[in-house]
Amino acid sequence: MIFEELGHIEEAELEAQSRFERRIHVCAAAGCLASGADAVKEALSGELQSTGLEERCQMVGVGCMGLCSRGPLVSIQPDNVLLAQVRAKDAKEVVGTLGKKPPKRLACPSDLPFFKRQLKVVLENMGRIDPERIEEYIAVGGYSALHKGLTEMTSQEVIDEVVKSGLRGRGGAGYPTGLKWSQLSKESSPIKYVVCNADEGDPGAFMDRSVLEGDPHRVLEGMILAGYATGATQGFIYVRAEYPLAIKRLNLAIKQASRLGLLGHNICGTPVSFGVEVRVGAGAFVCGEETALMASIEGGRGTPRPRPPFPTQSGIWGRPTMINNVETFANIPPIIRNGGKWLAEIGTEKSKGTKVFSLSGKVVNTGLIEVPMGITLREIIFEIGGGIPFGGKFKAVQTGGPSGGCVPDSGLDVPVDYESLSHLGTIMGSGGMVVMDDSASMVDVARFFLDFSRHESCGKCIPCRVGTVQMHGLLDKIAANRATSEDLAMLEELCDLVRKTSLCGLGQTAPTPVVSTLRHFREEYLSHLSGKA
């Protein structure tokens, strides 16, 4: 295929879609599937068939629509009707009211703050296209950024746009993406690798999963552009085995893109070549750490190694390697389409663009959201999230998973960006956000995350391997009201040791849940010390 044919595919697809009066979108992401979206889709299809509407109504399984707590979700276009908590038995009623007022008990207003306060860049296609068909992605402008990048821009110009956009790594640490790309492009090795880190493992995080399940081509497009910009010809997507649907859809997307010549040798007749392979992780959280991830891709045991050398200097099989997160790659196509300046206008001074969060815990609307950087946590939790259910009182929000900390009420009005969250003692992280009400015990929260870290420690370095176990033991003791002030002092000593002396990011950040809860909720720890509480 040559690039011009993308236009033909787009036209043909739009023409095919225009033959239908309506499109019924049924969420086919993991959350809604778990609550029975498959059966709903089947029932709706059956109902359309029996009423003879199948010629006029197109059924489409789409990616995550965001409001996961109200799934399975169904949306009807172009009427802009959103139905929530649809069951298979509702099919008759739904089909019967097509084009009319939707059934009241299912209708979900689409002008809720949950939808209105969001800004969708990464998630722009979510809930709009069938992730299993490349034609639908092309019909909404997919691969046009690749077309533009490969035919109208030099690889340096692609990097320049990424630099201009101010995009920072969405995996959590916030390293400038453009800088990483230019570092790899300057390496002279004939073989270089681009890796997409999809080993999302934080408890309460499902952003990358949703993007891969709902819009996999977008990630591929970002990766091919990265390959072109940096001179890498081989890409790997490292996905955890716990995401079977994401793996299935990625493999399907790779197959479809390869068939159209968008992947492989001489992409669409250009001199650019780029191939992508999916590598499935075996369930170790530490493999999200870049040096452990590379060891795992090489087929070794997933343990980190000291840096330097950094991956861009010596990575997979000793070759220069660049690792970006799923969401980082998903930001690339719109940056190339609209220019880096466009993204740089969104967000705060040092954190540009949007961030996808997975909102969970004690909040009315749980689900997947995308907001501009600089929005406050209060807006996220109380406007988008709808506040605490059952009239509960907000206590804290946990961000950044086992590497992050808890933000109390006093930090809610701080604009969300990499720096401000780190001032609050937590991190942006990959985007997990767990809201807690006043029934939550902060000691238990810290204990939960330490339990996670001690299980996920690879065991290579001593401070992380044994330190996390000792810390967890002390937290157990505190929670059981058996600890003394000496134990608390020992816990703080261990936090400092593990943070300062561990080999990799997992160990260095493992104490953060303890440090942050001690900072904001110290009295809770004190009340547990023996003789009290």
Next chain:
Amino acid sequence: MPTSVKVKTLRIDGRDVSAREDQTILEVARENDIWIPTLCHLDGLSPVGACRLCLVEIKGSTKLLPACVTAVEEGMEVSTQTEGLESYRRMILELLFSERNHVCSICKSNGHCEMQTLAQRLGLTHIHFPYRYPSLPVDLSHELFGMDHNRCILCTRCVRVCAEIEGAHVWDVMGRGVDARIICDLNQPWGTSETCTSCGKCVHVCPTGALFERGRSASEMDKRPEFLPYLTLMRRAGGE
């Protein structure tokens, strides 16, 4: 040795020292009789930076860096013996002692143990952390050697010497975190290994009493790792 090697000058503990650019801080420190404690490192084996005992402070860096894998740089100012470092090193050793069952008095390597010597040198008198007392097996299936997991500190010297020097790769690591364990071949008794050449290299690089020769009683297992620098030297000479 390559003909053009750049020489760097740096300062370790206030002393000006010179170094080849391909040297690590640890190598240069040892050349100059500056002591930095190590447990996983052994000259002749690939460095892993795992024990964290050789962490040093470098002026201008907020991070502590492992001397065994950090290359020298011109003008670098290294501190190896600050109060903070010593306290971290003692705590790391304490963690090790608390992790498995290190009972010196009945250990075959009592008096010849690198961990014990290090603890004495660092003035470790008490273990503040609670002992874990895990129940771990002892593998006595090999006719010449034994493996006591209770004494193992997971330094992986045995794994590396077997893979890198002997070329047999009998040993590896299985499991994660505190449950990680050195395994033989596909996690089978040592005596049933088809890859082990019974060379004994692993036994003699083991810093503790985890690997030992059978027939030795408490305090009788002295280790002789001197073959390693000799082999490395001869291989390098053979390669040129």
